[in-house]
Amino acid sequence: MALRLALIVVVIVGLAGMAVLGVLALAPPPPPPSMAAAPAAPVRVSLLVAERAVQAGTLLKPEDLAARDIASADMPLGGLRDSPEARIELIGAMVRRTLAPGDVLRLDAVLRPGESGFLAAVLAPGMRAVTVGVDAVTGAAGLIWPGDRVDVILTQAFEENDIAPARRVAGETVLPAARVIAVDRHLVQGMQPGAVGDSLRESNRTVTIEVTPEQATRVAVATRLGRLSLALRAAGTPMEERVEQRPVWGGDVSGAFAPAGTAATAAAAGAGARIRVFGGPGRVEEIQFR
Numbered sequence: 594m595a596l597r598l599a600l601i602v603v604v605i606v607g608l609a610g611m612a613v614l615g616v617l618a619l620a621p622p623p624p625p626p627s628m629a630a631a632p633a634a635p636v637r638v639s640l641l642v643a644e645r646a647v648q649a650g651t652l653l654k655p656e657d658l659a660a661r662d663i664a665s666a667d668m669p670l671g672g673l674r675d676s677p678e679a680r681i682e683l684i685g686a687m688v689r690r691t692l693a694p695g696d697v698l699r700l701d702a703v704l705r706p707g708e709s710g711f712l713a714a715v716l717a718p719g720m721r722a723v724t725v726g727v728d729a730v731t732g733a734a735g736l737i738w739p740g741d742r743v744d745v746i747l748t749q750a751f752e753e754n755d756i757a758p759a760r761r762v763a764g765e766t767v768l769p770a771a772r773v774i775a776v777d778r779h780l781v782q783g784m785q786p787g788a789v790g791d792s793l794r795e796s797n798r799t800v801t802i803e804v805t806p807e808q809a810t811r812v813a814v815a816t817r818l819g820r821l822s823l824a825l826r827a828a829g830t831p832m833e834e835r836v837e838q839r840p841v842w843g844g845d846v847s848g849a850f851a852p853a854g855t856a857a858t859a860a861a862a863g864a865g866a867r868i869r870v871f872g873g874p875g876r877v878e879e880i881q882f883r
Contacts, residue, residue: 635664635665635666636664636665636666637662637663637664637665638662638663638664638665638668638674639660639661639662639674639675639676640660640661640662640663640668640669640672640673640674640675640697641658641659641660641672641673641674641675641679641680641683641697641698642658642659642660642661642695642696642697642698643657643658643659643692643693643694643695643696643698644656644657644658644659644694645657645694646691646692646693646694647688647691647692648688648691649688649689649690649691650687650688650715651687651688651740652685652686652687652688652715652738652739652740652774653683653684653685653686653687653688653703653739653740654684654738654739654740655680655684655738658680658683658698659695660675661695669697669699670699671699671700671701672697672698672699673698673699673700682705683698683703683705684738684739685705685706685738685739685740685775685776686703686704686705686706687703687704687711687714687715688702688703689701689702689703689704690702706739706775711775712774712775712801715774715775715803716774716803717803719805719806720803720804720805721803721804721805721806721808721809722774722775722801722802722803722804723801723802723804723808723809723812723813724799724800724801724802725745725799725800725801725802725812725816725821725823726798726799726816726821727798727799727800727821727822727823736825737773737776737800737823737825738773738776739773739774739775739776740772740773740774741772741773741825741826742770742771742772742773742825742826742830743770743771743773743800743802743823743824743825743826744766744768744769744770744771744823744824744826744836745766745767745768745769745771745802745812745815745821745822745823746764746765746766746767746821746822746823746824747764747765747766747767747815747818747819747820747821748762748763748764748819748820748821748822749762749763749764749818749819749820750762750819751763757844757850758843758844758850759842759843759844759850760842760843760844761843762842762843763840763841763842763843764840764841765838765839765840765841766824766836766837766838767811767812767815767838768802768804768808768811768812768815769834769836769838770826770830770834770836771802771803771804771808772802772803773800773801773802773803774801774802774803775800775801776799776800776801777798777799777800777801800823
């Protein structure tokens with residue numbers, strides 16, 4: 594009896610063990626141990642810096658600006674983030690102190706057009722600021738920037754009937770090598786106003802130049818006489834380079850103003866007379882008189 598009871602207990606224990614093993618086999622495997630989350634990449638920003646050396650008092654141009662990629666945590670105090678809008682605001686700004694290549698452009702390092710004291714700081718002692726109205730053609734199609742040197746050219750048209758056609762249009766340089774200190778860029782030609790970056794491609798409407806008191810008077814008179822155009826000077830052109838300031842007339846530019854038949858008459862006159870001299874059999878000599 595005891596033996597039978599022992600066998601029953603063994604069978605029950607075996608069945609229980611098999612049941613436990615079956616349950617364990619059917620159970621899903623435990624999840625893998627969780628890995629530590631990777632640290633987030635630092636946020637990067639683009640910082641405006643000087644592309645090249647810029648002397649104090651210089652008016653910034655597009656080629657003076659560059660960008661440097663840095664971590665946002667390293668953003669210097671007063672530094673400017675690079676964006677089309679930020680670059681537009683800096684074009685024409687005066688540098689307060691000399692910048693080396695790669696130096697950070699800070700708010701306190703520049704004086705921007707429109708800020709209090711800008712013109713007074715930009716003008717040389719004894720000089721004046723004069724604004725000239727221009728368009729896409731006379732303003733060099735928007736390619737003139739603060740700091741450039743330009744020649745101011747006056748073009749006049751005379752309508753009187755008693756004036757010879759060749760003398761009805763004249764042009765002359767009234768002011769050579771004037772320094773541009775400000776450019777008004779409010780009109781965008783051929784583009785929708787307000788688009789990002791458009792102002793870098795817009796056409797000039799007014800240009801402010803630095804002149805002496807006497808030159809300011811000349812420019813004021815010239816604006817009443819005719820149309821003013823600006824001729825951009827190459828960088829490094831000597832200030833003392835002589836510019837021919839005599840008037841250039843329409844007849845000096847185009848031969849269409851010459852009277853009809855003038856060219857033919859001149860050609861005929863230049864041909865001269867010809868004679869043939871017969872010096873005997875087989876000897877003929879032609880002589881042309883000029």
